[in-house]
Amino acid sequence: MPTPKASSDSPKRVIASGNSELDSRLGGGIPAGSLVLIEGSSGAGKSVLSQQILKGSLMGGYRATLFTTENTVKSLVSQMESIDLDIFDFLLLGKLRVFPIELSHLGDLASATLLQAMQQEQQRERDLIIVDSLTSALSHTDDKSPILSFFEASKRLCASGVSVIITLHAQAIASDFMNPLRSVCDAHLVLHTEQDGQRLVKTLEVAKIRGAASVTGSIVGFDVEPGWGMRVIPISKARG
Ligand SMILES: Nc1ncnc2c1ncn2[C@@H]1O[C@H](COP(=O)(O)OP(=O)(O)OP(=O)(O)O)[C@@H](O)[C@H]1O
Numbered sequence: 192m193p194t195p196k197a198s199s200d201s202p203k204r205v206i207a208s209g210n211s212e213l214d215s216r217l218g219g220g221i222p223a224g225s226l227v228l229i230e231g232s233s234g235a236g237k238s239v240l241s242q243q244i245l246k247g248s249l250m251g252g253y254r255a256t257l258f259t260t261e262n263t264v265k266s267l268v269s270q271m272e273s274i275d276l277d278i279f280d281f282l283l284l285g286k287l288r289v290f291p292i293e294l295s296h297l298g299d300l301a302s303a304t305l306l307q308a309m310q311q312e313q314q315r316e317r318d319l320i321i322v323d324s325l326t327s328a329l330s331h332t333d334d335k336s337p338i339l340s341f342f343e344a345s346k347r348l349c350a351s352g353v354s355v356i357i358t359l360h361a362q363a364i365a366s367d368f369m370n371p372l373r374s375v376c377d378a379h380l381v382l383h384t385e386q387d388g389q390r391l392v393k394t395l396e397v398a399k400i401r402g403a404a405s406v407t408g409s410i411v412g413f414d415v416e417p418g419w420g421m422r423v424i425p426i427s428k429a430r431g
């Protein structure tokens with residue numbers, strides 16, 4: 192099972208989930224230093240996917256920080272444990288730092304405040320920073336330009352080698368505003384729940400991974416199973 196490599200002499204540093212089936216659909220993993228956008232509606236799998244990548248990165252020796260609007264540290268640990276992703280030791284060792292945040296309370300200052308916290312984390316030599324999710328920073332304001340600035344500043348953070356993953360409910364934003372955000376990102380993953388014959392399935396579409404053209408456009412079906420996590424499943428419209 193391939194794991195991400197963190198050593199500086201490694202030929203290709205990637206962020207990967209450690210789940211070989213999933214990683215192969217991501218071209219072996221997302222190049223380190225990427226700004227990654229994970230889009231999807233509620234229940235589509237944004238948190239589970241980012242948690243898989245978080246655990247894979249920690250197993251590969253990376254240091255990570257998670258900003259979560261959805262969990263306390265305790266509920267995150269038990270949620271991840273329920274899908275066989277134990278993070279407790281990484282928390283104890285300081286390899287993982289978790290910050291529960293309430294962006295909606297910050298109003299117009301939400302994205303700027305979050306960015307400041309992310310910059311502080313980057314100075315602590317983090318390899319991976321995850322924001323799950325950014326949606327509540329958007330819903331209370333009509334002016335979306337601070338969000339584009341947030342993405343651009345996150346991209347500048349990535350230039351130092353840190354990878355940044357941002358999850359977002361895309362339907363919270365007008366589609367003409369989503370496109371500039373998508374184009375700033377190096378990798379863009381879209382999660383759907385859709386009809387496949389008689390059944391509803393979750394899908395992961397690799398809309399873009401810069402540096403991995405071969406996987407762009409591929410669609411894979413997956414399931415979330417208790418005690419296991421994400422499992423790739425065959426679907427009729429799968430590509431790639
Ligand atoms: N331990 C588990 N056992 C079984 N299913 C699970 C488990 N944990 C999560 N799931 C399922 O995985 C799916 C994806 O959940 P996830 O929390 O990642 O969605 P999300 O896109 O983050 O949703 P939201 O926008 O509401 O945060 C859901 O259907 C959820 O019920």
Ligand SMILES: [Mg+2]
Nearest residue numbers: 237238261324
């Ligand atoms: Mg979630």
